[in-house]
Amino acid sequence: MLKDITLGQYFPIDSPLHRMDPRTKILSLILLIVAIFLANNPWAYVLAAAFTLLVVALSKVPVSMYFRGLKPIWFVIIFTALLNIFFTPGTKIYLFGYRTPMTWEGLILAGKMALRLVLLIISSSALTYTTSPILLTDGIEKLLKPLAKLGLPTFELAMMMSIAIRFIPTLIEETDKIMKAQKARGADFESGSVLHRVKALAPMLVPLFISAFRRADELAVAMESRCYQGGEHRTRLNEIRFHLIDAFAGLLMLAFFAAVIILRIIL
Template identity: 65%
Template sequence: MLKDITLGQYFPIESFLHKLDPRTKILIFILDIVIIFMAQTAVSYAVLIGFTFLLMLISRVPVKMYIKGLKPILYIIIFTAILNLFLTDGRDLPVFGYSIGITVEGAIVAVKMAVRLVLLIIASSALTYTTSPMALTDGIEKLLKPLSRIGFPSHELAMMMSIAIKFVPTLIEETDKIIKAQKARGASFDTGSIFKRAKALIPMLVPLFISAFRRADDLAIAMESRCYTGGDGRTRLREIKFTRTDLIGALAFLVIFAGVIAIDIVF
């Protein structure tokens, strides 16, 4: 049951997006979020939707992967759309001649929010599908590097993230094992009241935590044995480099984003 959880859903193929420096992608992603929430007019949304389709196309990741990424968020999108539909004040919007409490403004906000969420999810999927978790943490480390001058632990943060990602499957496996062991001794995790079920989790969490600490200890010794001394003086197998491809990519994206802002100002 727990095996189904996927994290860092990297899709290892070759594409223009895959080749970009993770830093470029992270920055474009952040910019994309800002623009998505700034856009106001239908035209700018049309441009953004077009941009998102372009992303999907050049990532060369199958469209069904993106749809799979949207599925878990579907209920949230529907829920917010319904709330917006009914709870926004404004002119009454009759449906088949009957007034059921929907407003024109509500309908507009609902559609806008739904589009925004879908675009956001697709953009983040495009980022994680085309960037390996290692590259992603590398990119974050490099981006936060300037902050290390004022004492921000950028390398440590990136190392923690990549180790956390690495141990997710191991700990999931462990959890599965503990659940089975406890079930074999008559524990029940899915009957009784919510309170009872929550209490039943304790005998699962305690061994999980103890084993996680033991693993952490082992890992620390193994890392020390392999000469880990922190971020200083460390080189990388694959140095991330800002190349001409990145420049071209970044410029193209900037033009699109500038276009969206211009459209908003003009209309």
């Protein structure tokens, strides 16, 4: 289960998507998500799905990795789909029991919602698989920069984010180790009543929190001992820059977005 959490995982290979500027990728993802939500007719859905598949192909990341990213949310997808199928009013097509008619409208809505969720996860995964956490936060910081004039602590926000992202795998690994250590003492995290399972979490959460605090403390000391004091005048080893590929990607993205809008208007 823990190994299935792929969000925030970087997949270090070389592909056109890997070479793009993180800012282009972040803005494109935002546009893509908006487009997915704007889509309101079958053609727009087909287009969005095709575009997402194109992104997946360009990323050169194995399709199995994307499926792995979907694993933890299958339950949510199926659950919402079932709710939609049975609780949307409309033309009844089949009757289970006597109060939960399955409707044609529900079926279509369920399909749309499921497709939306899957496309959202796949496209966000495409960003994190192809962008290293450092580049990602660099990109976010650069994009937020205009807001610094309004007093938003953009640098601190970006630093907090990169630290948080950096520690996701560490904490997952730590959780795994703690679970193993407690399992070796007969702990059972997977069976029993809900109350029992919640109680069974204490032996896992206590060591995890303690170690997280200890790590935070050590990191703070390590940063301060290297004279860290925030954003002013701090420079980078590798500045991020736009390249030709970003122009192509941007144009493609805008064309796709425009197509979705046009489809929305004319159909």
